[in-house]
Structures are given as C-alpha cells and as structure tokens.
Amino acid sequence: MADVLMETGQGASDGRDVTDLVLQDILAGVLLPGTWLKQIDLERRYKCTRPEVRRALDRLAQKRLVEHVPNRGYHVYEPDGRRAREVSEIRIILETAIAATIIQNAAPADIANLRTLAAQFDFMVLNGTMLELYEANLAFHRQLLVLGGNQELVDLITEIRQRTSSAPVSQWRTRARVEQSSREHHLMVDAVEAGNAEHLKELVRQHILQG
Numbered sequence: 001m002a003d004v005l006m007e008t009g010q011g012a013s014d015g016r017d018v019t020d021l022v023l024q025d026i027l028a029g030v031l032l033p034g035t036w037l038k039q040i041d042l043e044r045r046y047k048c049t050r051p052e053v054r055r056a057l058d059r060l061a062q063k064r065l066v067e068h069v070p071n072r073g074y075h076v077y078e079p080d081g082r083r084a085r086e087v088s089e090i091r092i093i094l095e096t097a098i099a100a101t102i103i104q105n106a107a108p109a110d111i112a113n114l115r116t117l118a119a120q121f122d123f124m125v126l127n128g129t130m131l132e133l134y135e136a137n138l139a140f141h142r143q144l145l146v147l148g149g150n151q152e153l154v155d156l157i158t159e160i161r162q163r164t165s166s167a168p169v170s171q172w173r174t175r176a177r178v179e180q181s182s183r184e185h186h187l188m189v190d191a192v193e194a195g196n197a198e199h200l201k202e203l204v205r206q207h208i209l210q211g
C-alpha cells in the first residue's frame with residue numbers, strides 16, 4: 001500500500017470540514033486506494049487538529065470510504081471488483097423485487113416527500129459538499145425502500161451497500177455522472193407516481209449498474 005502524500009493541501013483554517021477535504025482528495029486521486037492516512041501528515045496537510053483528523057477518519061470509516069485496521073491505522077478503501085459486481089447483483093434482485101409494493105404503498109404525501117428528497121439532492125449538487133451530496137443520495141434511496149414496507153429489507157440492503165466502497169461517491173468524479181444520478185432520481189419518482197412498476201424496476205437496475 002502507498003504512503004500518504006506529504007505535500008501541503010488546502011487547509012481547514014478556511015472553515016471547511018476536514019472530512020470533506022479528505023474525501024475530495026480521495027475522489028481527485030490525490031489519496032489513492034490503499035494509501036495509509038497517517039494522522040500527523042493529515043494535520044499538516046489540512047492545517048487542523050488531531051481530534052478533527054480523528055473525527056474525519058472515523059466518519060469516513062463508517063461510510064466505508066476509508067478502512068480502519070486495528071493497531072495499524074487507517075487507509076483509503078481498496079475496492080474489490082468481484083465483490084462490487086456481486087453486491088450490485090444482489091441489490092438489483094432485492095430492490096427490483098419490491099417495486100410493485102413501493103407503488104402500491106406510495107400515497108400522494110410519500111410521492112411529495114420523494115420529490116423533496118430528489119430536489120434536496122439537486123440542491124446539494126450545486127451548493128453542498130461531497131459528503132452532503134452523499135448523505136442526500138442515501139436519504140432518497142432509503143425513503144424509496146421504506147415504501148416497500150419491510151424494515152428488515154431496508155436494513156439488509158443498507159448493510160449490503162456497505163460491503164463495498166460506499167456507493168456512489170466513487171462514481172461522482174464528473175459533473176455528468178452526478179447529473180445522471182439526479183435525473184434518474186426524478187424518473188424513479190415519476191414511475192412511482194405513474195404506477196409503472198416495470199419502468200421503476202428498469203430505472204433501479206440502471207441506477208445500481210451505473211456505479
């Protein structure tokens with residue numbers, strides 16, 4: 001695994017969250033998969049304190065963007081291509097299986113809520129940090145799954161997603177990819193409102209595979 005970069009980066013003294021600064025460097029390829037994240041190096045790079053670095057690493061570890069190795073430290077998550085493909089296949093099976101139930105359970109208020117969450121994702125595309133964008137994406141998908149009426153399934157899918165690098169942050173390297181995700185969110189809500197289960201299934205399948 002690579003060592004962490006030592007060059008001085010943009011500091012947290014400008015008020016930006018250290019978590020997002022580390023995340024931006026991961027996405028930009030400055031911190032490559034497998035790079036060990038030495039806390040003293042990150043303090044210098046982002047001009048911040050040790051507690052700020054530790055909180056950032058813990059938050060990113062919770063989201064499987066970095067990995068904590070006991071007695072060794074943290075390193076940037078190294079995606080496993082085989083595991084990612086298999087997790088995507090499982091997600092497609094589970095998430096498309098409840099499409100008809102989602103539509104059956106979706107009341108007008110639920111559809112309005114989904115539209116609000118899709119719009120919140122759009123807002124974060126223009127105004128939010130990458131971490132806020134990630135959280136907005138999770139909020140939309142979790143609410144869609146909740147309409148399936150099976151909380152155990154929601155928890156299972158959430159856990160399965162975390163077996164690989166937290167989708168879909170790694171795919172958002174270009175504006176086009178982010179905008180594609182945004183369009184698909186709105187199309188999914190349209191399919192729910194129209195009561196078109198087959199179209200919803202196809203949209204969910206495409207959305208998962210784009211990662």
